[in-house]
Amino acid sequence: MAQDTLTIVDNRTNRTCSLPIESGAVRASDFRQIKTAPEDFGLMTYDPAFMNTASCRSSVTFIDGERGILEYRGYPIEVLAEHCTFLEVAYLLLFGELPNETELKNWVHEITHHTMLHENTKKFMEGFRHDAHPMAMLVSTVAALATVYPEARNIHDPGIRLLQIKRLIGKMPSIAAMSYRHSLGFPYVYPDNDLTYPANFMNMLWKMVEPKYAANPVLARALDILFILHADHEQNCSTNAMRSVGSSHADPYLATAAAAAALSGPLHGGANEEVLKMLDEIGSRENVPSYVKKVRDGHGKLMGFGHRVYKNYDPRAKIIKWTAEQVFEVTGRNSKLDIAMELERIALEDEYFIQRKLYPNVDFYSGIIYQAMGFKPEMFTVLFAIPRTVGWLAQWQEMLLDGEQKIARPRQIYTGHRGRQFMPIDRRTPLAVTKA
């Protein structure tokens, strides 16, 4: 018998079947041959929330959750965060190799020259309510870019695809900054092509009447590192949304908007905003033990803790802690840090968290840095979406070029009624529907 196979005995029929094992996986569709009768549909696998299902082959990002390892295209995240700029890492994620000097210069030039937004897009943003959530503005505006670039629908043309990739990476900070200034009632600031990617973002966020914005280099570098850390994270919820929507051959602006919408949820990228709310609620170090007890007793979650894949310290959280120290030297220490560190200390000694292998994730400390830099919590997830756009696009392109991929269309186990008798409207029983 071949060694790399899985032998299954179907106790319903006493038939045996061998399935090939490849890359540590069996193909779910191979189970379809296991039937009780020829007309039987065949066995399915049931995996709500994809707990144990690989939906693709990918060479973009590697994670070993047990050991706390994260690599982009084979390079450890710690090395990239120390030596590279975000745009250099973006190039690596998209094209598979680090750029040489000329390649990087050209790449930076091209991204820089795609930062402007069409004036119609600016007007579109002006229509949002003054108190609209910046993430909702970002999602809607990214989708609206599909109206500005209709050629983007031609996703099978590599040149057109690349152009939209550059546009999205270039314009994301511009949209993010506009959503920020809109919520403050400030006039929008146009991009400054003399500045680096993070410094230009800071310029669009914070320039007031000065003729030229001068970004603090420590803060600009910290933002760039945070962008590197958030650039990709293999098949997370938003990337899965990008691949799923992209698999219907929707254009990249609409697929990116869908991915950003998935990111906005508090269990995913929205967690960084929730962490700050939680630290506010805790209020002081003294209140930490009772808060942890509350969580342990089943009341709520520790936001910024736990991860589907990491069952060890999230390597990004370590780098963020180090970056926080640099930022606080400029901005002064954020008092929330003390509460956060106490929370981490107590949680990591608590049986509940130890047993479940719950460690701080990327969102635990990032909000504290962002707040020290002057961002409101509502902006935190927007700051996550800017760099993650690169990961979404790298994964989207990989999906489109993968001959094995088709439109994403899971199966279901139907649990509802069948063949019911139709009732005329005057004979139907009213439902007890909860009033809003």
Ligand code: CMC
């Ligand atoms: N606080 C308290 N208990 C938790 C937490 C938490 N943060 N996370 C998981 N648990 C418990 C959970 O209740 C469950 O307990 P039990 O076995 O007794 O039912 C156990 O740990 C396993 O958790 P799970 O919900 O089955 O794990 P999951 O893989 O489905 O969820 C998660 C992963 C990230 C959604 C979850 O850990 C969570 O909700 N964390 C808080 C939100 C958060 O920080 N999200 C950011 C994730 S990292 C960055 C990103 O993706 O954007």
